Each structure stands twice: as structure tokens, then as C-alpha cells.
Amino acid sequence: MTGAEAVHVEGDSATTPDRFALTVRNAGFDGIVFRNDQSDPAAIDPAAIEARYGLEVYSGYEITATDRSTASGAIGNRRPEADVLILEGRDPTLNRFAVESPRVDVLGDPMGGDGDVNHVIAATAAANDVAIEVSLARVLRREGAARERAVKRLIKLRELIDDADAPFVVSASPRSHLEVRGPRELIAVGNQIGLSSEAVRAGLSTWLQIGRRNRRRHDPSWIGSGVRRRDFDDGSS
Amino acid sequence: MRHLPKHLRPRYRYLAVEIEAPLGDPLEEPTFRETVARQSRSLLGDVGSAATDLRAVEIDLGDGGGTGLFRVRHDAVDRGRAVLACVSSVEGTPVRVGVRGVSGTIRAAREHLDVSLQGGERESARFRNRDVEVQRRGDRIDLVGEDVAGTTADIE
Numbered sequence: 001m002t003g004a005e006a007v008h009v010e011g012d013s014a015t016t017p018d019r020f021a022l023t024v025r026n027a028g029f030d031g032i033v034f035r036n037d038q039s040d041p042a043a044i045d046p047a048a049i050e051a052r053y054g055l056e057v058y059s060g061y062e063i064t065a066t067d068r069s070t071a072s073g074a075i076g077n078r079r080p081e082a083d084v085l086i087l088e089g090r091d092p093t094l095n096r097f098a099v100e101s102p103r104v105d106v107l108g109d110p111m112g113g114d115g116d117v118n119h120v121i122a123a124t125a126a127a128n129d130v131a132i133e134v135s136l137a138r139v140l141r142r143e144g145a146a147r148e149r150a151v152k153r154l155i156k157l158r159e160l161i162d163d164a165d166a167p168f169v170v171s172a173s174p175r176s177h178l179e180v181r182g183p184r185e186l187i188a189v190g191n192q193i194g195l196s197s198e199a200v201r202a203g204l205s206t207w208l209q210i211g212r213r214n215r216r217r218h219d220p221s222w223i224g225s226g227v228r229r230r231d232f233d234d235g236s237s
Numbered sequence: 238m239r240h241l242p243k244h245l246r247p248r249y250r251y252l253a254v255e256i257e258a259p260l261g262d263p264l265e266e267p268t269f270r271e272t273v274a275r276q277s278r279s280l281l282g283d284v285g286s287a288a289t290d291l292r293a294v295e296i297d298l299g300d301g302g303g304t305g306l307f308r309v310r311h312d313a314v315d316r317g318r319a320v321l322a323c324v325s326s327v328e329g330t331p332v333r334v335g336v337r338g339v340s341g342t343i344r345a346a347r348e349h350l351d352v353s354l355q356g357g358e359r360e361s362a363r364f365r366n367r368d369v370e371v372q373r374r375g376d377r378i379d380l381v382g383e384d385v386a387g388t389t390a391d392i393e
Contacts, residue, residue, distance in 0.1 A: 012365075016387035022376060027335055052390060141325040143279050177386055178257060178325075178333040185322035185336060188315045192280060 003183050003204025004031030004056065004211070006084070008175045011040040015177040021049045021057070027182035031056035031208045033084050035108070038063045038074050058211030060084030062108060068097045079103050083211045083218075086133070089115045099125040099132075105210045106169055109135040111153040122164035131206055132166055134158065136189055137173040140181060151193050158195060169210075170195075170203025248311040250339050251294065251346035254321060257302040257333040257354050259386075260372050260379045264298045264327050272327045273307075277320045289313040291320055294343060299355035301374065302332070306346055314339055362392035 005027070007020045015023075017034060024032045034044055038061045046057040061078040063086065065071035071087055071094065079085055082105075087098040089110035098107040099121050107130055110117045117132070125132050134157060138150035161168050170190070174180045181189075183204055190200040216222055221229040240246075258264050270293050277286040288310065295306040309317035324334045338349030357374035359381065364371065370381040376388050 014384050014386065016385075016391045018388040018390045019377065019386045022388050023333075048390070140323055143276075147279070176331065178259075178331045180333060181322045182335055185318055188318035189322050191315055192319045 002030055002208060003201060004033050004058070004207040005029050005174065005180060005204070006033035006035050006060070006086075006169070006171045006207055007180070008035050008037070008062065008173065009042040009044070010037035011042055013042055013176075015175075017042055017044045018049060018052070019177050020174075020180070021053045021055055023177040023180045025053040025055050027180050027185075029055070029183055029204070031058070031211070033058045033060050033207050033211060035060050035062035035084070035086050037061075038078055056208060056211065058083035058207070058215075060086060060105075060211075062086040062088055064088045064090075065094065068093070071097060072101075075101060075103055083214045084207065088112075092116050092118075092121075095121050096124070099128060099130045102128040102130065104130050105214070106131045106133055108133045109137070109173065111135070111150070111157055112138075116153075117157055117160055119160060119164065122160040122166045126164045126166040129167060131210065132157070132161055132168045133173075134161070134168055134170045134195070134203055135173045136170065136186060137179075139189060139193060140172055141179065155194055158199075167206060168203050169206045170200050171207075247290075249308045250311050250314050250317075250341060251343050252307040252309060252314070252317055252321065252339050253337045253346040253349035254305045254307060255302070255335050255337055255350070255354060256298065256305055257335070258327075258330055259384060260301045260357075261382070262330050263300045264302070264330060264332065266296050266298055269293075269296060269298065269327050269332075272324055273320065276323045280320055280323050281316055285316065289316045289320070291317045301356065301372075301379070302354035304350045304354075305334075306343060306350075311341075364392050 005024050009017050021032050032055050044059050046059045050057045061082045063074040084105050086106040086108040087104045088108040089095040090113035095110045095115055098104050172181045187197045187200045277291050290310050292308045294308050297303045318336055321334045340346040357372045359372050362371045371378040372381055379386050
């Protein structure tokens, strides 16, 4: 299993980044993405966590905004340092804005709150390579009518993602270590709501692909896609 | 009733789980069992729940969590896992249920349970630049009287 979970952290999180990493590693993942609160970030030392737990660690930011201009400012501020940049959806306008911004890596939980997705948003996400998050949060942590509604929305989301062949990520979206579930558990839950095992695995590993891609771009020797600066030893010096 | 002949007896798999909960608010076994049963019916429906037949064989709960062994029909391991993943709180107390392993016998399943999430020792420490009392279980630390969880790397 090569996949990562993306966990929420903030300044005074009830679960520290380190405790998240320990729990995520024990649950069977081999990577972790921190979705750090953009306005009140936690202090994270990715290298130390990587060394302690043997996980691939990516330091990301999650932007929660109510309007486009705040979101846009936050994207500009956080993009240079973020391994993974997530813009939380929550309403159709912001969902649309997120997928129209190629600088955003992930449209977070587009079906949460008043959020909704249509074929235009899915197609734009595919065109701009913005991954859509399939959040299992409400399937895992709600019951009855609320869970039913969440499952219905995820079925719709899956159909739109399939149709547009849009990139996507899967997550339990944990806000504490007690909300972390292992990859096999997420696959099992996905199977119950019509997500294939392959789809869930792909969604978990996409987090890692996004993190790796951005790390390469942050590397000073990166110039453009497929172009890197290297030192050649031609014997002249 | 007489025992069924061997080929007609249902075959089972055993899921070994770790249960993690906040310190200071021990889970009660009956309510934990009820929560699992309710989640099974809620997620899978009455029919799916019956076909899965998820049942707790052994539960060992203390302060901070514990372990459990669940029996499930051999062809429904995946559904059993899904139900256990959906056990997210017991009477308002958040819990994490993680499957550590699956085996064909109870004895083999027990082998997967080497983690102890119960109890721990109390000590004083510096956390986020203040003095606190923590309860330590292996590398895990939980602040006493506060809903904050970290590891030994977070304290000085």
C-alpha cells in the first residue's frame, strides 16, 4: 500500500502533528500530508517527523475562505511554501473558483456544507489538474439521515469524477488522531458506498504524487516540466 | 440442538482490533457492544448486518481504550471492517477502532494484539512552553485533564 492520509492541524491542535504521524503510521499508511490551517498554522518539522516514523511527510496548507478575493490572497501567500495546497470548497462559487485556479492542488471536500459539484466543475478540474477530494468524513462519523445524504452526494461526485476523468484524492479528513482510519478500513468503507478498492487506493496515493511533484518544483534546480539544471563535469574547471 | 456436521458449520474470521479513547473517561463494554451493533445495522441494513454477523468475542476496555476480538462470517471480512471503521464515538466519547489483523482462529488473532493503550504512568513535563502533567503510554502522551494528545517528541 502506498498511500497517505491528509490530516487537519492548527496552532493549538488537540492532536499534535507528531501524534498524528504516529497514528497514521501505525494505521498502515506510508505518508502523511498536513493540512495546516492557513490562518493559524501549527509548527511542523517535516524532516524530524520523517526521520522518527519513516513516513513521507508533506507540509501543506488548507485555505478556508468565504469569498474569492480572500481565497486568492491566501493562495498567493501560501503557494511558495506549500507541498500541497488545498482550498476548502463549501459552496458552488468557491468550488468553481478552486478548480479554475491551477495553483491549487486540491479542492477540499466540495460536497461539504452547501457545496455541490456539476459536470462543468469536474471538467475544469480535469483541465487544470486540480484534484477533487472524496471525503469519507461524514460516512465514517455521521449516522442515519446525515450519513445517507453524505453517501448520496459521494455517489454523485464519483460519477462526475469518472465521467470527466478528473484527478481525485480520498481521505477520512481526520481532525484528531481518534478520527484516523487505516487504508484497508477506508477501502472497506469505500466498497460499501460504491467506490472500488482500486479507486480508493488511487485516491490515497494521489496525495503522495501531488506532494512529490511540488517538492520537485520547490527544488532550486527545477526550471520547467522535465527541465532541470545540472552541473556537468566537463573537465574545464 | 445437535451440532451441525462440519461442512455445514459457518466459517468465521476473527478481527483483532485496538480501541483508542481519551483518558479519564473509560468506555463501558455494554455500550461499546451496542454501538458496534447499531453501526452494523445502520451501515449495512438489517439484511447486510445479518449476513455479516459481526460479533464481539472478547473485549478488554480500560482507561484510554483497550483491545477486542470480533468474529465475522468468513465471506464478510470487508463489511466487518467497514462497520468497525464507522465506530467513531461511544455515547459521545470519540473512539478510534483500528483493525490490527485478521485470522482464522481466535488464538492466531490474539497474536496481533501486542499494543497496550490502557493506563500508563503520570509525570510532569513541559509542553508548548508550559508545565503540565501528562500520562504516558509508550511513545504516546496525553495531557491530564485536557483534551490534548501528543508524543514524547512534543515534551521537554
